[in-house]
Structure formats: structure tokens, C-alpha cells
Amino acid sequence: MPPAAELLTRLRGIFPADALATGEAERIAYSYDNSRRHALPDAVVFPTGHAQVEALVQACREYRLPVVARGRGSNTTGATVPVEGGVVVSFERMNRILRIDPDNRLAVVEPGVLNGDLQKALAPHGFFWPPDPSSAPWCSVGGNLACNSAGPRAVKYGTPRENTLGLRAVAGSGEGFRCGTYTSKGATGYDLTRLLIGSEGTLALITEATLKLTPKPSAIRTVRATYRDVGAAARAVARIMAQPVTPCALEFIDDVALKLAHAHGGDSVPLAGAMLMIEVDGEPATLDGAVEAVSAAARGDGLEQLSIARSAEETLALWSARKALSPAQRTISPNKINEDVVVPVSHLPALVDGIKQLSARHDVLIVSFGHAGNGNLHVNLLPRDEAERERAHACLADLFALVIALDGTLSGEHGIGLVKREFMPLALSPNALGLMRNVKNAFDPDGILNPGKLLP
Structure with missing residues (x-):
């Protein structure tokens, strides 16, 4: 029996029936x-359990067959595309919440649990898990960990790296292991938990995660500020982040995005040079003061209008522009290129100005919005035909060069995958990339885990 048939027989023994x-x-x-x-x-x-994953990786290592871990496929960088064939490991059936421990502010979950389902399960206990990507209703916790995917709340509460205590996983050697702690402090050797988070399944397959929970705030208030131009809005972001009250969301929307959203969503979307959506959370007794502090920082040269929501209905109305963006972009370009670059907050004005110049130089429509409090902008190139697609790819290289020149980095939450791996030498020195390859070899000596991703 040829090796392929032998391996298939072995896999059927590990994974019976469907x-x-x-x-x-x-x-x-x-x-x-x-x-x-x-x-x-x-x-x-x-798989439905850790032991199956160990047996799978051991078998595939023996036959040098690639293994690609997959959550729900919401990734935008090609990180779960099996470019060298092999076995895709879908964790959708490992979707149990194993334990919620309010006293110790942690939850233990399998990787296939949907982010939105986890939040619903935590709500009655008065807690939430801070990572909240826009795909939360259908993306998995395992996928969030693989790419360190965060969302608007990261500005105050951090990314999965700051909100995960420990992991259980299977390395490319086929060996299972645990890393991290059940405590909020720990200083015991290398921090393998943070190393695995963001590694896109190239080092190990996560089979269990111990997540750090945060108490839900009693109240949230929403502020919307419009500005004369993107530079004024970007400078306001720097002012907001330089005062003591940290907002739980600080979203930036440029003028091109507002025009698109206005055309799609109507008059509920304001037309302006740029807009900030700001959320402040906390206890009712202190919330008015916190909102005033953030609003005072938002005011300044170029402010056109500042609105504070006083009800749930007003909050929904203020968020209407942000909600209208995705469908509006789809009407322009089905081939949207969505990048999520990051720069230090003080360099945000230079980034948004540079993006305007790149759009004009390459004659490509660019829409920018995103998590401005972290300096994390989603830069959306919207080519409409083949000629524009070619110009968009040239523009992308210039965008990454601009970001690196501004002391930024290639990705805040989407990851590297296939799409950005050729640009990794822009962001990291040869020595740093060499050390990463050594780490990869230690975890995955035969290179079977998600080959062709992340490292150039």
C-alpha cells in the first residue's frame, strides 16, 4: 500500500465517520x-479533543504532510489557505466553554468557540473578554489568538496577548504541552503563551485557552466629533490619548469614507473632512466627568461639531456612518484590498497625509478608517478594473514603506499570512528574521505547520 493510502487509513482511525x-x-x-x-x-x-490533534500531527510529520489550522475563515491575509495542500484542521467542533471562573476572572475554552458566543456566556456573570473584532459574531477564539485580532476595545483593554493567561497546544513535533498560568502574574521562564499568540498556526495548534476576563462597565457614553480635515482629526486623536481618561473606543473615519457612507446611508451620515467616534465607559457617578475630559481634548483647531449621545437610540444614530462603511465599499470595488497598518499615535497626522498623497500619486481610491487610539488604521484600496488593480499593488508597497519610515509596523490585527510576507524584511532585520526561523525550527522541525505563511 503506498504511503498516501497508508496515511489515509491512519487518519480514518483517528477521525472516524464524518x-x-x-x-x-x-x-x-x-x-x-x-x-x-x-x-x-x-x-x-x-477534531473534538486534544489527543486527536496530537495523533494527527504525529502522523502528518511522519509523512511530511502539511497541517493547516483553521477557525472560521474570516482572516483577510490568506493565513488559512493550504497553499501546499495537506490536511486542513477545522476546529469548529471543538467549541465548548469548559469553565467560567468569576472568582479568578478567567474562562477556559476550546479554540472553536465563537467570540460572540463567549461574550453572551460571560454577560450573566458580569464579565467580558476584551478582544472584539468586527467579525465577532462568526470568528473563533482560536482565530483571534492566531492573529492577535483585537478590535476597537484594544485601545483601553488590550489585544489577545494581554488577555490570555495560558494555552494548551500541539507543536509541529507532535508533542502536546501547556504554557502560561492560571494567575494574572507569572515569571516562570519564557513566555510561550504570548509567543504562540499571533504566530498564525506556524508554531503549534492551540487546543485550549485560558482567557483573562474583565468586569463589564456599568455604562457607556458615545461621542461623535467631525473635523475640517483629516489632519485636524488626527491631531485630536493625539490629544485624546495624551490625557488620563482612556476611551474604550476611538475610531477614525476619513472624508472619502464619509462620502461613501453618506451615499449609502443617507443624511444620518455627516459630510465632513474627517470624523472621530469615541466611546467612554465606567461607573455612572464618574462618567460625566470622563466624557467631559475626552470632549475637551477632542475640541481644538478644525473641530466642526461635537455630539454626545444621551440614549441608546442616539448612540445607534451616531454610529450609523461606521456601520454603513462596509456595504458602501462593496458597491465600489469587489476587489477591495484591506490593510491594517499601525504607527505611533503622534505620527498619525503624517500617516493620513501620506495616504492622501499616495492615493493621488497612484490614482487609486483609498478609504481610511480604524482604531485611531492605537494608531491602527484600516487602509482600504478600492481598484475598479485591472489597470487600477496593478496600480493598487504598487501603491501598497509605497504604503508599507511609508509606515516603516514613520516607526510603524505592517499589521495590528489582521496578521501577515500570504499577503504581507514578502514585506516582512521591511519591518524586521535579517538577524531578527533569522531568530524567528530558529524558533520555528524548534517548534516545527520538519516545517509541516502552515508552510508558506508569515516568514518570507
């Missing part, structure tokens, strides 16, 4: 992610 799929339709369904790139795997497996 836990192993080799039919073309099933393989096609797991061949792509939200990057719109695709490559057909040889098989798809659906």
Missing part, C-alpha cells in the same frame, strides 16, 4: 478564507 472529509466539495469549502485566495487541501479533519 470527522474526516476527502470529497472534492468538502475540500473546496475549506480551500479559501476571506482573502479570496484558495488552494485545495488533500483532506479536512474535524
